[in-house]
Amino acid sequence: DAGITQSPRHKVTETGTPVTLRCHQTENHRYMYWYRQDPGHGLRLIHYSYGVKDTDKGEVSDGYSVSRSKTEDFLLTLESATSSQTSVYFCAISESREYADNQPQHFGDGTRLSIL
Amino acid sequence: QKEVEQNSGPLSVPEGAIASLNCTYSDRVSQSFFWYRQYSGKSPELIMSIYSNGDKEDGRFTAQLNKASQYVSLLIRDSQPSDSATYLCAVPNQAGTALIFGKGTTLSVSS
Numbered sequence: 605d606a607g608i609t610q611s612p613r614h615k616v617t618e619t620g621t622p623v624t625l626r627c628h629q630t631e632n633h634r635y636m637y638w639y640r641q642d643p644g645h646g647l648r649l650i651h652y653s654y655g656v657k658d659t660d661k662g663e664v665s666d667g668y669s670v671s672r673s674k675t676e677d678f679l680l681t682l683e684s685a686t687s688s689q690t691s692v693y694f695c696a697i698s699e700s701r702e703y704a705d706n707q708p709q710h711f712g713d714g715t716r717l718s719i720l
Numbered sequence: 721q722k723e724v725e726q727n728s729g730p731l732s733v734p735e736g737a738i739a740s741l742n743c744t745y746s747d748r749v750s751q752s753f754f755w756y757r758q759y760s761g762k763s764p765e766l767i768m769s770i771y772s773n774g775d776k777e778d779g780r781f782t783a784q785l786n787k788a789s790q791y792v793s794l795l796i797r798d799s800q801p802s803d804s805a806t807y808l809c810a811v812p813n814q815a816g817t818a819l820i821f822g823k824g825t826t827l828s829v830s831s
């Protein structure tokens with residue numbers, strides 16, 4: 605299995621509080637991604653990173669920020685959590701953006717976040 | 721914005737049958753296609769990738785691609801109860817920076 609660790613695995617918090625999710629990889633892959641998965645919507649890209657301190661927005665980036673100060677860590681922050689951000693969050697990594705046959709995108713185990 | 725469409729299912733097949741999962745995509749320039757399997761409560765796992773028209777086989781799995789029809793399918797032969805999962809189709813987005821996923825088809829294999 606690809607060396608991807610997401611923390612925490614589960615979190616319950618209140619509306620208006622800041623929340624940070626962490627993705628840690630041991631594969632030294634350049635590309636890292638944050639997705640959210642919701643019933644009826646599937647997996648949607650929040651933000652991605654193509655190197656240390658290089659990040660860009662995805663499809664559903666409003667209300668989220670990211671940081672990548674080291675190759676191995678990609679943080680997702682909800683500045684002021686809202687109930688609409690209750691979801692399962694997945695981190696993914698890939699060695700290449702070209703998605704060559706031997707360089708697929710691998711996923712972490714996910715974080716289940718509930719905002720009350 | 722590219723779109724990836726899949727029937728949500730559930731698709732129910734008996735053990736030992738062939739399960740056929742279908743995916744259509746909106747962008748004619750897509751060059752690579754991926755099938756992920758996701759068990760309930762787990763993360764997506766890549767099971768097949770395909771880049772050229774035709775069939776690609778890997779064990780009990782066969783991916784079929786028809787770029788002219790913008791259609792990619794996944795066949796699972798000799799289906800097993802352990803194949804019961806949601807199958808996600810994915811293509812790279814227009815910028816090539818990430819994957820766009822379909823909403824998935826839920827497969828149920830009964831013993």
